[in-house]
Every structure is written in C-alpha cells, then in structure tokens.
Amino acid sequence: MTDRVRLRPLIVAAADRLAAAGVASPLPDAETLAAHVLGTERMRLALVPMIERADADRFEQLVDRRVARIPLQHLTGTAAMGEIELAVGPGVFVPRPETELLFAWALAQLETLPHDHAPVVVDLCTGTGALALALAHARPDATVHAVELDPDALNWARRNADARIADGDTPITLHSGDVTDPDLLTDLSGRVDLLVSNPPYIPDGAVLDPEVADHDPHRALFGGSDGLDVIRAMVPTIARLLRPGGATGIEHDDTNGAGVAALLSDAGFAEIVEHPDLAGKPRFVVGAKPGTA
Structure with a gap:
C-alpha cells in the first residue's frame, strides 16, 4: 500500500x-x-x-x-493586492479582486503628479491595509496614511504593515479614526494628492453569499438603506483633504455608480468618471479637485 x-x-x-x-x-x-x-x-x-x-x-x-463556505482566504490566511500578500482572517474584510482595478487606477494617477514633492496618499476604511500597503510598496517615495475605525481590522492592518516593514517597504501611518468625522486628519487638509477608499457600501438588506454574510464584519459591508451613508459623509472630508488637482477614487456597490458620481459633482469635483469592473458592472468612481496641484 x-x-x-x-x-x-x-x-x-x-x-x-x-x-x-x-x-x-x-x-x-x-x-x-x-x-x-x-x-x-x-x-x-x-x-x-x-x-x-x-x-x-x-x-x-x-x-x-x-x-x-468558509472563505478561501481564511483557509489560506492570505489575500493579494498588487504585488503584495496580506494576512487576513476573522474580524477583517477580505480584499476582493475587483479592488485591484482601483489600485491600478491609483498607481497610474500617481504617475501623473508633478515631481516637486513626495506624493501624499490617504486610504480611508483601510481594513487589512490592502490599498495603502500596495501603494506604499509600489511607490516607496509616497507618504501614505491609512484610516480604520474597527479595532479588530486595525490590528490586522498593523500586522500587515509590520510585515511589509520587515520586507523592506516604506512604513505607512495608521490612524484609528471615523471616516465620517468632519475633523478627520485636519493636519493633512489641502495636502493630499491622492485619496482612495473601499468603504462599507452594500445597501442594508442585500442578500449576500455565505462567505460574505457569515464571515466579513458587517460594519465593513453595509452603508445604510441606499449603501451611500458612509460615502455621503466622507465626500466633504475628501474635498477638504485634497490639494487642488488632487484626485480621489471610491469603490461602491454596483447599483450606485451614478449616485457616487452625483455626490462628487455636488461637492464641486471635476473630471468625474465611472469605472466598471471586469464583469462590466459599475465598481468605482473617480474625480479631481479643481485647480492646479
């Protein structure tokens, strides 16, 4: 035998x-x-x-x-973003492949910035730290800040940030904070070149796969009756944080591309573009703060 x-x-x-x-x-x-x-x-x-x-x-x-229906990433203990691997598990939202498109847009956006200063990047609702850490890895010249409210998720982000430092990446600055707080990161007002966010955006009552409903933290998933509560509260802060010419990219539920675009338009953003995911569904919206960086 x-x-x-x-x-x-x-x-x-x-x-x-x-x-x-x-x-x-x-x-x-x-x-x-x-x-x-x-x-x-x-x-x-x-x-x-x-x-x-x-x-x-x-x-x-x-x-x-x-x-x-235990999430695949919980079984392997990792999820990817860009060129890095992130530790994931119970208590934190698992980064999705769709967010790679927002990451790719952000990386391309950084290439368009003037070279008279180190880029300043903010990631709101960072979760595992996926976007912040992937951007810091790809652009070690950038100063990257990441904000997370949930203490369990923040612990995962710190774990991943420590692992990236051990691998030689530039450290990021993690902040425990509420992205709906109008006084968030006031020391960065008017200084941010690029702001990305994958916030809670699923409308309340949506039917989800067991991997999501039973394992992702609900705080990281749901954004009110229309899915826009967190985004709606964030937009004025995003406008305050960005320098003239700075840009933002916000992931959203596939029912809300037009809604997010309208929120950015109402806040005075320009160059607003709705981006689909690989399945053709609306996935993230970008916009720029008027002016010259």
Missing part, C-alpha cells in the same frame, strides 16, 4: 464537491488549496503528480471547510 496518491484526481473530485456546494469558482479554489498545502504556486501543480497521504488528508480537510 503506497503512502502517495495522485494529485489531479483529488483536485477534480474536490472541485466537483465545491461546485455542488455552490462555490462560485470551484476548480480555482481547489487548486489554490492544493497549492497552499504543498507550499507551491498554483500554476506549478502540474509538476507535482503525486503527493504524500498526509498532504492529501490535509487538503481534504481544507476542502471540507470550503464546502462549508
């Missing part, structure tokens, strides 16, 4: 189980869990035809938990 088993049939069987459980991406999830167990990259699994029985058992245990 061999202590080694074939990997691919295990993955295929796991994907079938995940599909039957309603998981949206069964094969990628099964492959990701296998790669996690084996300490390799998902794209290199084809180079591992056989695995030890102990690894197979561990893989099956993780698949059981994913069948129960």
Whole structure:
C-alpha cells in the first residue's frame, strides 16, 4: 500500500464537491488549496503528480471547510493586492479582486503628479491595509496614511504593515479614526494628492453569499438603506483633504455608480468618471479637485 496518491484526481473530485456546494469558482479554489498545502504556486501543480497521504488528508480537510463556505482566504490566511500578500482572517474584510482595478487606477494617477514633492496618499476604511500597503510598496517615495475605525481590522492592518516593514517597504501611518468625522486628519487638509477608499457600501438588506454574510464584519459591508451613508459623509472630508488637482477614487456597490458620481459633482469635483469592473458592472468612481496641484 503506497503512502502517495495522485494529485489531479483529488483536485477534480474536490472541485466537483465545491461546485455542488455552490462555490462560485470551484476548480480555482481547489487548486489554490492544493497549492497552499504543498507550499507551491498554483500554476506549478502540474509538476507535482503525486503527493504524500498526509498532504492529501490535509487538503481534504481544507476542502471540507470550503464546502462549508468558509472563505478561501481564511483557509489560506492570505489575500493579494498588487504585488503584495496580506494576512487576513476573522474580524477583517477580505480584499476582493475587483479592488485591484482601483489600485491600478491609483498607481497610474500617481504617475501623473508633478515631481516637486513626495506624493501624499490617504486610504480611508483601510481594513487589512490592502490599498495603502500596495501603494506604499509600489511607490516607496509616497507618504501614505491609512484610516480604520474597527479595532479588530486595525490590528490586522498593523500586522500587515509590520510585515511589509520587515520586507523592506516604506512604513505607512495608521490612524484609528471615523471616516465620517468632519475633523478627520485636519493636519493633512489641502495636502493630499491622492485619496482612495473601499468603504462599507452594500445597501442594508442585500442578500449576500455565505462567505460574505457569515464571515466579513458587517460594519465593513453595509452603508445604510441606499449603501451611500458612509460615502455621503466622507465626500466633504475628501474635498477638504485634497490639494487642488488632487484626485480621489471610491469603490461602491454596483447599483450606485451614478449616485457616487452625483455626490462628487455636488461637492464641486471635476473630471468625474465611472469605472466598471471586469464583469462590466459599475465598481468605482473617480474625480479631481479643481485647480492646479
């Protein structure tokens, strides 16, 4: 009796189980869990035809938990943003792939800034620190501030920030604060070049997948009856913080692109553009504060 088993049939069987459980991406999830167990990259699994029985058992245990709709990122302990990996787990919102589009826009926006000063960046509702830390990694010349209200999420952000420092990245400044507070970050008023936010924006009562409803903190999800309560309160502060010519990008529920654009327009922003995600759904809105940076 061999202590080694074939990997691919295990993955295929796991994907079938995940599909039957309603998981949206069964094969990628099964492959990701296998790669996690084996300490390799998902794209290199084809180079591992056989695995030890102990690894197979561990893989099956993780698949059981994913069948129960435990978030994939809670099982692997990580989520990606840009070129970095972030520690995630219970008590903090798991960064979504869709937010990579906001990150890419922000990074491109930084390239358009004048070079007469170090860019000043603010991330409101930072959660794990995903956007702030990814931007600091990509632009070590930037001064990055990140704000989070929830103490559990702030602990995750500090953990991730410490890990990035250990890897040689420029430190960011974490703030415990309420993004709806009109006096937030008053020392940065008129000094910020770029402000990004992935705030709570789901309308109350929305039906969510179990991974979200049962595991993401509700404080990080819901934004009032129309999903705009937090964004509505943030916009005046964003206008105050940005320097003339500074820009903001705000992620939102796919029902609220026009609503967020209207809020920015009413606050005097210019160059307002609604951006879709890869599925073509409205995902984030950008705008600029009039004037010259």
